[in-house]
Amino acid sequence: MHQQSPTAGPVQIVTITPDHKFILDEKKLKEILYHRRAQGKKISLVSIAGDFRKGKSFMLDFFLRYLRAKNQKEWIGKESEPLKGFDWRGGAGRHTTGMIMWSEPFLMSLPNGEEIAVLLMDTQGTFDSNSTVFENAFIFALTLLVSSVTVYNIMHNLQEDNLQHLSFFAEYGVLALDAYHTSPFQQLTFLVRDWQFEYETPYGFHGGEEVLTNRLQIRPNQHHDLELVRSRLRQCFRKVNCFLMPHPGLKVTNRREFDGRLEDIEKDFKTQLHSFIPELFRSDNANFVKEINGEQITSTQLFEYFRTYCAVFASGELPSPKAMLEATAEANNLAAKAVSKEFYTRAMEQHCGGDRPYIHPNQLDALHQEVHRQSIEKFRCARKMGGEEMSQTYLQDLENELAEQYSNYKKHNDSKNVFAFSRTPTTFISCMVLCYIIAGLLDAVWLGGINFIFMFAFWLCFVLLSMWLYTKYSGDHAEIGEYIDYFADVIWVHGFHPVYSRCIRSAMRSVLGHTKVE
Numbered sequence: 001m002h003q004q005s006p007t008a009g010p011v012q013i014v015t016i017t018p019d020h021k022f023i024l025d026e027k028k029l030k031e032i033l034y035h036r037r038a039q040g041k042k043i044s045l046v047s048i049a050g051d052f053r054k055g056k057s058f059m060l061d062f063f064l065r066y067l068r069a070k071n072q073k074e075w076i077g078k079e080s081e082p083l084k085g086f087d088w089r090g091g092a093g094r095h096t097t098g099m100i101m102w103s104e105p106f107l108m109s110l111p112n113g114e115e116i117a118v119l120l121m122d123t124q125g126t127f128d129s130n131s132t133v134f135e136n137a138f139i140f141a142l143t144l145l146v147s148s149v150t151v152y153n154i155m156h157n158l159q160e161d162n163l164q165h166l167s168f169f170a171e172y173g174v175l176a177l178d179a180y181h182t183s184p185f186q187q188l189t190f191l192v193r194d195w196q197f198e199y200e201t202p203y204g205f206h207g208g209e210e211v212l213t214n215r216l217q218i219r220p221n222q223h224h225d226l227e228l229v230r231s232r233l234r235q236c237f238r239k240v241n242c243f244l245m246p247h248p249g250l251k252v253t254n255r256r257e258f259d260g261r262l263e264d265i266e267k268d269f270k271t272q273l274h275s276f277i278p279e280l281f282r283s284d285n286a287n288f289v290k291e292i293n294g295e296q297i298t299s300t301q302l303f304e305y306f307r308t309y310c311a312v313f314a315s316g317e318l319p320s321p322k323a324m325l326e327a328t329a330e331a332n333n334l335a336a337k338a339v340s341k342e343f344y345t346r347a348m349e350q351h352c353g354g355d356r357p358y359i360h361p362n363q364l365d366a367l368h369q370e371v372h373r374q375s376i377e378k379f380r381c382a383r384k385m386g387g388e389e390m391s392q393t394y395l396q397d398l399e400n401e402l403a404e405q406y407s408n409y410k411k412h413n414d415s416k417n418v419f420a421f422s423r424t425p426t427t428f429i430s431c432m433v434l435c436y437i438i439a440g441l442l443d444a445v446w447l448g449g450i451n452f453i454f455m456f457a458f459w460l461c462f463v464l465l466s467m468w469l470y471t472k473y474s475g476d477h478a479e480i481g482e483y484i485d486y487f488a489d490v491i492w493v494h495g496f497h498p499v500y501s502r503c504i505r506s507a508m509r510s511v512l513g514h515t516k517v518e
């Protein structure tokens with residue numbers, strides 16, 4: 001795990017307006033997901049969702065401490081240190097609004113040594129008096145869709161309404177399961193706060209599993225809806241588990257001046273934090289890395305999913321599970337396209353980016369052909385949802401975008417060619433002068449018979465130079481101009497340049513008076 005910069009902090013990526021519309025801040029989200037530390041890496045997004053005023057942001061700050069401490073045993077911090085990071089506070093009015101992500105990814109290693117980027121996200125609490133049903137559903141849906149691990153924070157007990165809340169997603173999940181044979185959601189962890197029945201069921205994951213099994217049991221004569229949610233939940237979430245957390249103590253809940261310091265928190269709570277958080281961030285958990293359609297995705301892809309899902313929800317109504325499935329397929333193609341385009345850009349930047357010198361147009365073209373081929377191949381090989389027809393549309397888009405990028409690289413490369421622009425006429429004029437002098441000298445020593453060779457070279461240079469001038473100033477037959485440039489390059493590199501460098505070196509030797517100038 002890497003050191004975070006001192007400016008790292010919470011960033012609002014989704015804002016909810018007073019008229020209950022939401023706005024995705026693509027620029028800020030892009031800054032996080034395209035952070036240099038996350039580039040090209042697989043991603044894990046751990047989020048927390050649930051009712052308002054139930055200690056979600058507070059809990060996230062402990063996640064933050066764990067990730068910052070780089071696996072140290074004493075990750076939980078000092079006894080008198082205030083708890084900071086995602087904003088949390090006491091009181092009855094809701095605090096977090098929209099969706100908030102930590103500005104920098106954390107790095108973790110998978111058991112096979114591969115580094116992945118881990119992100120944290122806080123969400124607006126549901127069911128406060130200001131938010132609408134759609135708002136709640138939107139927050140919850142988007143969180144589940146983009147996260148690899150969602151912590152569903154609930155108070156006191158796992159109740160029927162908590163399960164009902166998930167019924168819509170279960171329906172979508174089953175649809176996706178039928179269509180693509182892979183479960184769309186990964187890990188759902190119920191986190192029961194203030195568990196009061198420790199005498200009956202112990203704190204921790206073991207107790208949680210007991211409660212969960214009990215609640216998910218299908219009983220005879222149960223209402224059809226209740227039965228459906230239960231049967232589907234385990235099907236469409238790849239992992240569902242539950243953790244029972246003790247009450248943190250009265251100083252935490254009742255004191256206005258409580259600032260999150262550990263010395264004010266009950267020992268039981270701290271002990272359970274030690275068992276909950278390291279387990280939640282276990283990198284050998286198969287569901288830790290975000291997957292869509294059975295493929296582990298990178299941060300670039302996640303960005304496309306975010307955008308597409310937000311566009312689907314923009315109508316202001318919760319879309320049907322079928323529409324969500326279509327959106328996922330669309331996002332899946334968009335993400336594959338983004339990865340291929342990123343590959344193309346990165347490879348081209350390496351060879352002809354802003355800080356690279358001018359390269360010959362033929363060389364640039366050969367580079368483009370090869371990188372383009374690989375980029376298209378990458379798109380074709382990516383697992384895509386939505387069938388061949390949908391993927392063809394996106395392939396065409398990719399082709400167009402790559403062609404546009406190539407034309408920009410060409411223009412940029414040409415603009416670096418100031419010297420090369422003057423090199424062609426300089427070379428030809430020098431050749432002509434040289435040929436003319438040699439022909440004159442030969443004439444003077446009565447060897448005029450072989451003059452025709454030099455006069456031929458003279459006129460050849462003259463014709464090439466005229467043609468070159470014509471192509472440059474008229475803009476016609478640009479490829480002929482490029483060939484002439486190439487020919488002049490060859491003469492320059494193999495003829496003039498070595499002679500010229502040798503002259504400079506010997507001139508320097510004679511000026512400096514020693515022989516070791518290279």
Ligand SMILES: Nc1nc2c(ncn2[C@@H]2O[C@H](COP(=O)(O)OP(=O)(O)OP(=O)(O)O)[C@@H](O)[C@H]2O)c(=O)[nH]1
Binds near residue numbers: 051059123
């Ligand atoms: N009862 C109880 N209170 C807690 C717990 N953890 C933190 N709190 C307190 O709950 C209050 C709200 O904490 P936040 O983290 O801001 O809660 P939140 O769920 O993020 O609230 P919203 O952002 O408004 O949705 C604070 O006073 C915390 O001290 C807990 O486990 N149980």
Ligand SMILES: [Mg+2]
Binds near residue numbers: 058095096
């Ligand atoms: Mg909060």
